[in-house]
Amino acid sequence: MQDQQQTSQLTDGENQKFLTDDQLRKGIEAMFFAYRGFTADPDKILENYAYGRAHHRAIHFIGRSPGTTVNNLLDILAVTKQSLNRVLRTLVDDGLVESRIGRQDKRERNLYLTEKGRALEQDLSEAQRKRMRAAYSAAGLEAVTGFRRVLEEIMDPQMRNLLQAMTDGG
Amino acid sequence: MQDQQQTSQLTDGENQKFLTDDQLRKGIEAMFFAYRGFTADPDKILENYAYGRAHHRAIHFIGRSPGTTVNNLLDILAVTKQSLNRVLRTLVDDGLVESRIGRQDKRERNLYLTEKGRALEQDLSEAQRKRMRAAYSAAGLEAVTGFRRVLEEIMDPQMRNLLQAMTDGG
DNA sequence: CTTGGAATGTCAACAAGACTGACATAAACT
DNA sequence: AGTTTATGTCAGTCTTGTTGACATTCCAAG
Numbered sequence: 073m074q075d076q077q078q079t080s081q082l083t084d085g086e087n088q089k090f091l092t093d094d095q096l097r098k099g100i101e102a103m104f105f106a107y108r109g110f111t112a113d114p115d116k117i118l119e120n121y122a123y124g125r126a127h128h129r130a131i132h133f134i135g136r137s138p139g140t141t142v143n144n145l146l147d148i149l150a151v152t153k154q155s156l157n158r159v160l161r162t163l164v165d166d167g168l169v170e171s172r173i174g175r176q177d178k179r180e181r182n183l184y185l186t187e188k189g190r191a192l193e194q195d196l197s198e199a200q201r202k203r204m205r206a207a208y209s210a211a212g213l214e215a216v217t218g219f220r221r222v223l224e225e226i227m228d229p230q231m232r233n234l235l236q237a238m239t240d241g242g
Numbered sequence: 243m244q245d246q247q248q249t250s251q252l253t254d255g256e257n258q259k260f261l262t263d264d265q266l267r268k269g270i271e272a273m274f275f276a277y278r279g280f281t282a283d284p285d286k287i288l289e290n291y292a293y294g295r296a297h298h299r300a301i302h303f304i305g306r307s308p309g310t311t312v313n314n315l316l317d318i319l320a321v322t323k324q325s326l327n328r329v330l331r332t333l334v335d336d337g338l339v340e341s342r343i344g345r346q347d348k349r350e351r352n353l354y355l356t357e358k359g360r361a362l363e364q365d366l367s368e369a370q371r372k373r374m375r376a377a378y379s380a381a382g383l384e385a386v387t388g389f390r391r392v393l394e395e396i397m398d399p400q401m402r403n404l405l406q407a408m409t410d411g412g
Numbered sequence: 413c414t415t416g417g418a419a420t421g422t423c424a425a426c427a428a429g430a431c432t433g434a435c436a437t438a439a440a441c442t
Numbered sequence: 443a444g445t446t447t448a449t450g451t452c453a454g455t456c457t458t459g460t461t462g463a464c465a466t467t468c469c470a471a472g
Binding site: 088090091093095096097098099100101102103104105106107108109110112129136150197200201203204205206207208209210211212213214215216217218219220221222223224225226227228231232234235238239 | 258260261263265268269270271273274275276277278279280282299320370371373375376377378380381383384385386387388390391392394395397398401402404405408409
Binding site for chain 4: 151179
């Protein structure tokens with residue numbers, strides 16, 4: 073089994089010490105604390121409105137893919153239509169989101185941010201980006217590549233595909 | 243400024259293309275989808291019990307730092323004592339957690355998992371570790387290092403310190 | 413042209429899990 | 443002795459999720 077090609081000076085055992093339960097636990101806890109930071113800044117902005125994280129998510133994905141349908145959004149957000157509808161209704165009522173009847177398929181509703189909606193979206197996004205920008209900058213390109221790589225492995229395959237499709241098309 | 247040591251062939255501009263708003267957005271969305279996957283497996287187990295994610299968090303950190311106090315847990319979980327107390331009460335009532343009066347300071351309660359509690363903790367942890375193990379394994383050591391690095395930069399400094407203290411002491 | 417299914421909206425009831433505010437008790441500190 | 447700390451508890455509220463039921467509109471297939 074010892075051929076002349078040594079790709080690493082580490083044995084398999086040493087090479088995979090990052091797979092110990094203790095290393096995994098640290099990753100799990102880091103994920104928990106980081107996610108809290110990740111949502112903290114938008115949450116603080118939303119306190120000024122009568123909105124919560126659910127509204128942020130809807131606003132984000134509508135702003136990101138203008139004209140998306142309710143069903144699309146349901147796939148992305150993985151909540152019930154009743155739950156999403158309550159959020160969408162308040163956003164439409166408050167004039168942040170416009171819901172247009174589909175041109176080809178008139179059953180569908182195409183969702184768009186209004187100017188007011190886009191303003192809030194920018195506010196929330198910039199707050200969240202600011203933290204991410206600082207983190208990326210401090211960690212460096214190589215770390216960011218690894219970060220993205222691991223996140224993609226953690227998510228469900230369907231979500232990975234969905235994210236991929238969004239990134240290509242939208 | 244140009245010494246003989248070239249650390250990179252990239253200009254500053256090229257070197258920081260990962261800081262564009264579009265790159266940041268991709269990271270933000272990856273974080274969102276990954277966190278959902280991250281919590282999915284324990285959540286599925288908890289459906290069989292009358293417990294939720296809040297119980298999982300309490301069980302995790304008690305199992306990780308046996309003898310921890312309520313106040314400690316409040317700092318870690320960042321919820322109100324009323325919220326935590328409701329969770330702890332059910333766990334104590336159901337015989338998963340033991341609450342002992344502190345030896346030095348009798349105002350404090352030291353929290354421990356019972357055997358039953360440890361069994362559930364193992365079940366939940368192993369489900370979550372399984373996904374992380376697969377992700378780490380697929381992504382490789384270098385990516386995992388970057389992953390951890392970025393997560394630490396994203397979280398609030400107090401949480402980073404707290405996590406550090408836990409990792410050292412506990 | 414009718415019928416079945418899909419996309420959407422809405423109503424009602426409910427649950428988990430967060431919150432605030434108020435109050436109580438015991439123990440420790442000053 | 444008086445104050446602060448650690449914890450527990452009651453009551454009420456909010457957000458966001460759930461299920462179940464039902465209506466409308468419209469596309470598409472028979």
